[in-house]
Amino acid sequence: MNVGQAITFVAILVGGILLIAHSIKQFRRVRVIKNSDEVSISETIDRNDRVQISGKVLDYEDTLDSPIENEKCVAYEYIISKSTRDHADPENEYRWKDLDERNETVDFILEDHTGTAYIRTDGSEISLTHNSRYTVSDSSSIPATVTGDPIPFDPMKFNFDDRLRFKEGTIKPGDWISVIGKFGDKKIEHSLEFDTNSEEIAYIFDKDVEKEINNLRTPAIAGLIFGSVFLLFLVAYVMLEIL
Incomplete structure (x- = not known):
């Protein structure tokens, strides 16, 4: 793996982790509202x-x-x-x-x-x-x-x-x-x-409760999907390099 590939690898890894972390935070807010x-x-x-x-x-x-x-x-x-x-x-x-x-x-x-x-x-x-x-x-x-x-x-x-x-x-x-x-x-x-x-x-x-939940849930789901795709891409890349 050259320097350029390493930088790309780290950027995708960090981006995926940040997206998933943000999604978890949003889902926690949804849970707080629904459980209160x-x-x-x-x-x-x-x-x-x-x-x-x-x-x-x-x-x-x-x-x-x-x-x-x-x-x-x-x-x-x-x-x-x-x-x-x-x-x-x-x-x-x-x-x-x-x-x-x-x-x-x-x-x-x-x-x-x-x-x-x-x-x-x-x-x-x-x-x-x-x-x-x-x-x-x-x-x-x-x-x-x-x-x-x-x-x-x-x-x-x-x-x-x-x-x-x-x-x-x-x-x-x-x-x-x-x-x-x-x-x-x-x-x-x-x-x-x-x-x-x-x-x-x-x-x-x-906002009303349902609207607030929807406003939080939509970006949370999108972030979780894209973050997971980023991480899965890295796993697939590493597996291909190993094999």
Whole structure:
């Protein structure tokens, strides 16, 4: 095996392992959602296991300004991508490569018809619908908000032979969302405290349960298939070399 073949071998091996690892992570999220009973906020007092609650978001102390839409929110997630395409072949479809992504959350209150829960978001995972979406092909079309803090992006350094896409999702006061985790009965300003210790990480999402499961399951299956194909290809290659 020469140097070029060795580099290719390692790249395929690493790619396959990463795809399978990502798939396992997604499948674990699906299992967390499916295995978490949906209960009202008041019912969490009697539960020591991980459960799912849903309710309306109320701001607690601080709020955030979303980077793209500049909206008051308690959580945001943005992704900046650029298009890649073989310009010599106009029939090729555009593919998108992520340049930058980030999410940020602050603590908030969740309210349903039975009570309120204090949601401590430190260490939580979020999955948001990207309702805000811009695709631009020149610097004059870029939303003015994305050139400032916290997005570390300078449009003047971008080659507009390709296109840019900005996507953003937010959780705003008044939104109806779901939260999964383990709750305690300690009261904070007449609210239940949300427990997000290292064993019980919160999962916060703004879609219905079935849609969230489908959004996680589809890329998980695809990643598992492609990762397995990569590894099987390497096994077959090694066997042929040995024989």
